[in-house]
Amino acid sequence: MNPRSLLMLIAVSFSMLTTVQAQNENFDLAGQRSEVQLVNPVPGEKRAHQEFVINPTPRYMRLTGEGSVDIGNGIKAIVPKADSLHNYLEDMYFLPILCKCSDLYSKGFPLEATYGEVPTEHGVQNVSGAYSLKISKNGIKIVGYDDAGIFYAIQTLRLIMDNPAAKDGKSLPCLEVVDSPTFPYRGVVEGFYGTPWSHKVRLSLIDFYGKYKLNTYIYGPKDDPYHSSPNWRLPYPDAERKNIKELVEACRKNRVDFVWAIHPGKDIKWNEEDYQNLVHKFELMYADGVRSFAIFFDDIEGEGTNPEKQVELLNRLTEEFVKPKGDVSPLIVCPTDYSKLWAKAGEDGPLSIYGRKLDPSIRVFWTGDVVCSDVTRATLDWVNSRIKRPAFFWWNYPVTDYVRNLMLQGPVYGLDTSLTSKDMCGFVSNPMEHGEASKLALYSVADYSWNASDYNPIDSWERGLEVMMPCIKSAYRTFAIHSSDTETGYRRDESWETETFRLADYTQEKRDKLYNEFDSVALAPAEIEAGCTDSLLLVELRPWLKEFGKLGVRGQNAIDLMDLYRAGGDKRFWNAYVRNCMTAEDRKEYEAHKSGTMKLQPFYEQAMADLADAFYERLTGEKAFRLQAIGTYPNVRTTQTNMMLDGDTATFYTSGVSQKAGDWVGVALPELTTLRKVHILQGRNSKDDTDFFDHAALEYSVDGKTWQPLLDDLRNQYDILWRGDPVQARYIRLRRLDSERTNWASIREFSVFPATKKSVNYAKNSSNPVNLAKAFDHQLTTFFHSPGAFSFDVPKKTISCTLLLSVPEGGSVILRQYDKHNNVRSETTTTDSFINLNIVKGVTHIGVVGTADVNEIILKEKH
Template identity: 55%
Template sequence: MKMNHYVKCVTAGIVCSLMYGNVCAQDTFDLSSQRSEKQDVQAVPGKKVDHKGLILNPQPHQIVTMAGKTCNLSQGINLKDKQDKFAGYLDFLSPNKKGVKLTIDFGQKVASKANVKAVSGAYALVVNEKGITITGFDERGAFYGIQTLKQLVESPVSSGSALPFVEISDYPDLPNRGVVEGFYGTPWSHEVRLSLIDFYGKFKMNSYLYGPKDDPYHSCPNWRLPYPEKEAQHIKELVNACNRNYVDFVWAIHPGQDIKWNEEDYQNLINKFNWMYDLGVRHFAIFFDDISGEGTNPLKQTELLNRLTEEFVKVKGDVSPLTVCPTDYSKLWANPTEKGSLAIYGKTLNPEIKVFWTGDVVCSDLTPETLDFINSRIKRPAYYWWNYPVTDYIRNFLLQGPVYGLDTSLTANETCGIVSNPMEHGEASKLALYGVADYTWNIADYNAIDNWERGLAELVPEATDAYRTFAIHSSDTENGYRRDESWETQTFRLADWTDEAANALEEEFKKVESAPARLESSCKNAALINELRPWLTEFGKLGTRGKQAIELARIYRSGKDDALFWEKYIQNIMTPEDRRSYEAHKSGTLKLQPFYENAMDDMAHGYLKKLSGKVPTDYRGIGSFSSAHTVQTKLMFDNDSTTFYTSGIAQKANDWIGVDLRDVRDVTEISILQGRNSKDDVDYFDHAIVECSADGRTWKALTGELDKQYIIHWQGAPEKARYVRLKRLDSKRTNYASVRSFDVNPLRPENMGFSLEADSLDKAIYAFDNNLATSYKSTKALTFGVKENVKAYTLLMNRPSAPLKCIQLDKKGKVVSETMIETPFARIELANKNVAKIRLEGTAEVFEIVAID
């Protein structure tokens, strides 16, 4: 359950909408309202705990240790498997008839004597002078006791085979705890699924819902057809793996987009269920999410589910109650009235059927309030589908942060279970799933930070610190469902520099720089490294850039060597290729990347101001959205109409997007491109006005009311202004707002005040736009007229691959002077007053040619 065709990750890396369109005729369904509306970055709760070497996950409900007393396992164990079920699960212990006695049993009678809670999965584990005893309420409970014993044996406290005396009484808080493979994008490989199933069993998760949107036999177009032989064999193997791990394999079908509410399609569904039953499936779900058309009819949905319950589930006898994902799975667009589909579910749906719910929005926290809303309508505890750590709406991110946002006061009375929808990167999802397993088992005692710290060590014990460095800076989503990131790192703006803060941040960037190599050389999980590698590559580069930005800032602050500063500056900027690579695999977006970009921009601004003696025209984005205060707004000024700034949340009354001109200027022309394109995009202000202000408080309208205009252009008499904005007027639109470009006083060759000759005049102006964020790549020659009273020019370039010839010409075109330029920073002194033009011959990237009076 995540949004389909409407998300795309553009070159700029800003994710705007919903998802990738090969899922059966979704292109007619506008899912634009189905995105998270929360932008607040909440701090991670909890703290790291000293577990005294006893590392268990999930955290048991009750554990009592006896200090100083241990059970010696060096001679192995003498197994008393009362029901002959578990010998194959004890490969972590050596069998020996003379070893420590290990007794395993389960059943209500023995469980009652051992004071085991009467809940499926509950168990007691006792280690004392008599040996080791595991008692399960049921078979699954005994299996869970074995998993706890294994973790106990592997804990540091048990080094040297000295198992501490311990009494554990444990049980799950929720009956359903697990994972739904329900994301859009590349489904997991068979090998990854098998690896994850073992992971579920190890950490006591009992549900795996198989529902990858891009499996055509789960959804359109082939849900009516049986799986081909190879795929069917894989399903069998997954079922068997789940059975070994005491995990319910729940096969889900997604028929709603083209289902016909007739007898033929009912029989098609029955046939498909029977085929899956023959493959070993005993748990089934039907998804009606992310569809349009007649399949959304809630009465037809419940009629179908009820009939399947009577004619399939009950007839088979060994099939569990069905699970359903309704079309209205989020409060964001659900009809809350008695006529809404959720209320219809409550009135008509068999009470045994579990109903999924994602919360207030698609990606959102689990709160008592959202459960009150849904439960009062569906008349049962909802089954919470948590869209975390899924990234199908931000596929250029990996989410490696702590699991939090889940209320710790909840019980099974409010939710019958929780499943996590992970990333398409299965191994990289394990860190989050480690937390989900912990929370769903023991809700009240859940500690997000401590769980994350334990999870890092569990997954990468060989290089935990390096993995932690990557993970703590790879947690946020940048927009949508925000996650805390880099919470131990303090960044700053250049104006707030202190040597102490700079030194500390420099050390962190050095750790970031070295983390990828440390992980590559030490981590034994090759599958995890393969998933992380593209992000690790860019992460290491970010560390280098950040470290060099601090080194550069020291040169800048000294103000002593303009040439040295420029040499180091151009070495530390991102090329377009660098930026594309970074945007494709992002990390550090909450603090590290903004520090780097802000520091480089602030230094460029101050440096150019010093050289030119005037305020540069490196405009800054501003606005009412929280994302307007981030580096994302730079996408409005990158001279690339395929990239765009996006609000990241729904637009509302009085929202606006604008430009800070950095100084009061005469504004004579404004050009704005709204939306992600100019055809049928929904992310724009459809009713708006352009305004300007000198002080940011008093605004003057420059246009009348603009109705449904992607392309906006204004020209007029000069207006004194520092700020220009596009303001939303009365509208029913609740989409995001996006702007591709926001040009104020766009520079043109004809209004530069001097002659210009180049291969591309439209691009050559970037060498004279008083803005170091732009540049011109000259391949042959660049010739410009010398303005009156100019005595010299400072040339700021990238390092030339070969020397440039600088020719000074008089009005008749006669050569006055000819020199060679080999350095990126050069000062061109005019030979005499007769110089009228300067021609630069050769290949060079020119950032700015600064006139010196």
Template identity: 50%
Template sequence: MKKLIISLLMATALTASADTDLSALTDTIRLPRPVSGARIESRPGPAINPTPKSARFSGSTVDIGRGFTIASCPVAIPRAIPVVTEGGMPLSVTVTGEGAPGSYSLSATPERVTVEGADADGAFYGLQTLRQLIDGNRLALAEIADEPALARRGVVEGFYGNPWSHAKRMSLMEFMGANKLNAYLYGPKDDPYHSSPNWRKPYPEAQAAELRELVDAARRNHVRFIWAIHPGRDIRWDKADYDSLVGKFSMMYDLGVRDFALFFDDIEGAGANPERQAELLNRLTREFVARKGDVGSLIMCPTDYSGLWANPTERGSLAYFGRTLDKSIDVFWTGDFVCSDLTPKTLEFVDTRIRRPALYWWNFPVTDYARHIVMQGPVYGLDPTVDATTAAGIVSNPMEHAEASKAAIYSVADYAWNPAAYNALDSWERALADMMPECADAYRTFAIHSCDTETGYRRDESWNLSMRSADSLRAEMERLKAAPATIRRLASNRALVDELDPWLTQAEALAARVIGALDLLENGGSMTDAEYAEAYAALTMTEAEREAYAAHKVGTLRLQPFYEAALRHLASRRKN
């Protein structure tokens, strides 16, 4: 962490002309680590998400105005790929049974397109790459060989607060498939049939029907739907509760679920007993998973899921799991803290104790601890050397705002597929364009000032600002003031606009406040006392405005602190 002197205070005679160095007005704050990576201005071919392991572009394109004629294809064709019964470019998709799970090769020549997947997932991923080679009626010619670095890549709906709607989960399944994510864990803390008090009971009929539909949508998009149960708050560790748990798993199995997880996080008392937890998981592996034959290996979230409180000794629960837990079971870990970077050090700590690669539960962009924030910044703080020997995978815990979480999920997909090639800033730029192609610049202008949590896991924000020029700050604030109207007018993703709307309103108001502060800094010296007092009063936030801002904050790292410091300076300057 390094110190930033943001601009404001101390120089009582300062005025803000166009070339004023605002850093003479100082508030000292501590900055998070900066965003890594850089925007890629020129590419040899189309941007593909996630970034392929190997891609060679010829630099040429070919017309596909007549679409593709399918020679063979064992998986569903994405809607964006135009298909005709005859006369189109030949497209052949096959499953070879050879290679790493999820791997594929793609050859796009002027004569034909060939996709070969090691398995059905790989064939599907190859088609998702083909979709991104198409621009209108033109197809970029390329040779691609690709495979995922991590086995589990996905999303855990594991936040506190309002669970996502069925419609938003259905939308997420298609988004995950398009970005080659393969794991969705259903575990919203405030679903009473996932946790206490109703984990023993069946879902109501209507909710069960929605879950069945969601499982089917996940399967179509090559996403493993993993249903999690959170029984630890009131589990009794007796035969009746074991039978209830198996019964609930069986009910979910009948809805189509073939993957299960047990969460023992955020509990205390009898449910937190690691010996009981391991015994239960091992028994379920023998008596449910093995007997069913088509159920995937279990996943667990331990009570000691963070280095913040996990006992590091051989007497700790992690070491106990390492000695006793069935080796097929993946174990979640959130890092050194509940919300923290993914580092080699934290993986070495947990992996050596649980004696397997940990499954990283990354608490980003989740804001259940800062619900006044909508996280729209880059995905960074993830180590590029991670591979299958050190991590079983990574899943993102998102916000309760499903659509607004997708920009981060886009980049998590990029990282999880190919950590070594991950470029955080460029991935963010591509994510914004993917979410709002009609007004990506306006979305970026808003998003760059809506990145910080204000507390806990702080993220860099407003890093494009120069606090050494009133002119450049004013220009950026004019762009920020105009961005919400542009987004509301042009963006076709209305669900995203609706989720962002209260923060867009506050961004516009904050930009106006900063502009007003600059105006008064520049012109206040020539005002009468009455004029100055009137301008200062107009610039000061009312109680209602402060309440509205407190509920939906943006610009917490640099912009609002600048405004507050400006007010203090302007008040002290007039007194002097």
């Protein structure tokens, strides 16, 4: 951990957590979405497509070997029905259509599209959206099962035109495609907490859905006040109504089902008045063109969670609103028990009540074993056996409302490719509040949900990168491959092509490879700024790109520091070291827009810490007294545990998953040490927090295998202090004992005090002697910020003093040596951060004047 980072560590992340909680009132969304810590590797491999890419991957496609056809002179279109001519010509805007009605059938390459009565010889399946497309010397022949089938065939033709084989739109390869979707409903639910998408972004996304055969857009942003409480009963203002009408029309053009969702459960009253309020709101939306509706009962408490009342409402709406309208789709419901994590499993559970009593036409959402989780046959079997229908999977990826400081750009995986429509009726992704940046994931969501059995996560991601930024794929890929992990909860593989190392494992080969990767990281933002043609996307990415570039430079500098350390030269090394440390403002931005959390950031932070420890040992001959977090939780291996070792009680480490029997959190000391005190602050606060071990034991060990108690049977203690006869230990831990508690475990501070370190009187003339102690704590990764002046005693046998500082650019410090009569015996002014001071005979204390961060003061005695 670098010196100036510690006081700001995770402050931004903490503020995000509290914001989410405020939006959810009593619901801890971050807790719900952070229950899985495994990091599974991305399956699949990049494939060679011979410059011919179609997404979603068609079920059957082959080049017929006839070569290509010339369409440079235009295309004459013959479409199914005269009254649909205009719509289909609009869909074919990318083709050189001879579109005037008077010469529609004149010269030109023929294109014929039909649907309704599908000849079996075309192989078109009996499902909505199915089609066949054949390009031959005789013309282009499209056969669709329905209108959607023809539209999707046109989209395939559109993508063929985007390929190099089309030769700038003048020719088409002769081929055959027979295609149909795996799942009936495929698309997106705008169901996240946070800033809803802008109208412009929504329209851009709807065009994206159509192009890649997604057919469902569920409008349900939690922070739309007219979607949720308290204003769900009220009509939209005119401006919002106008926007919704435009969204409905855009969806119609793209064959996307616009589903308007309402979230009434927080304050709904199960009476006739509120039923009529709901029907009235539906009627208003119907008048504005909405023909599909959903009701969300997620993330609520109280009477609204009553499953019997929910079923009664849904069934009545089906009988009195949906069926009489004749053109309204079956309802969709998000149950309160939408994940296995807290769903009641028995026959009296809400999902089983749905299965027995809910109208069979109503589709039921499900998020999996936990809120953010993989799509597996096991979780679908579990829920389907209760709701008595194939579930509608609400996949909480790439949503980031629980990790808003991250921008997820990694591959889409964790999806069972053997599933069919008998297992789940539909699949929708809940994306980030950054709609344009979500397109990379949605490209693969479209690929999987259309053709699950052929889905290849890595290949789909590689193709998506090309689509998003065709001219600068390499730079975008560098950003994306290092911007994949959620850091907590639903972990995603990241930086899988990068090998990092610790200072002790330095080799020239490892050094050069990683240095080159950091060079690519440093250069990528400028390349993306110059080459990205999507201005909306660039606006969303820009804050992350800025910090990504800085991370690249810091990583390179850390490697340069390793070289400097190995070459010797203490002053040069330390001056370079402090320049590569972050200021408090740097840390704030670093935490607010994170990337590289799995390898790049840990390398930088571990390298800086390793270098600090090694440098301290070289200067003193002693090991630095830096603690390393250990424990049973997977995330103790990440930099998050620094929050319990940073000396700041406002920050905290949290396990990110529920505590269970046998869990423990502890620290490893650098070597066997005699200890006199251990102080632990549990929980996120010491008043009413629930994230702590309410029954615990404090233990120590010499070897990490055999443990002895320091304090046993601790009950409901936030503040744990052991002070007793000194013990020798290498490891200290706080272990959970028998308890019914299933909350997370959080620790604000885990402090260990050795009995062997010599003390120095540093209180003289210091306004903050407690913080000044960090200048004498035998580790360089902590620091004392001196705003102006402080002094410290010099023991009698001291012959020299080394001060390791960080002096602001343009600043300086004055060091004065005083005798016992307070007379100045020596004065030195310097702008250096590394200062070696020979102690004048008779000096009893030293004063330091000037603003600086003081990492360590090392006193050398005469032996």
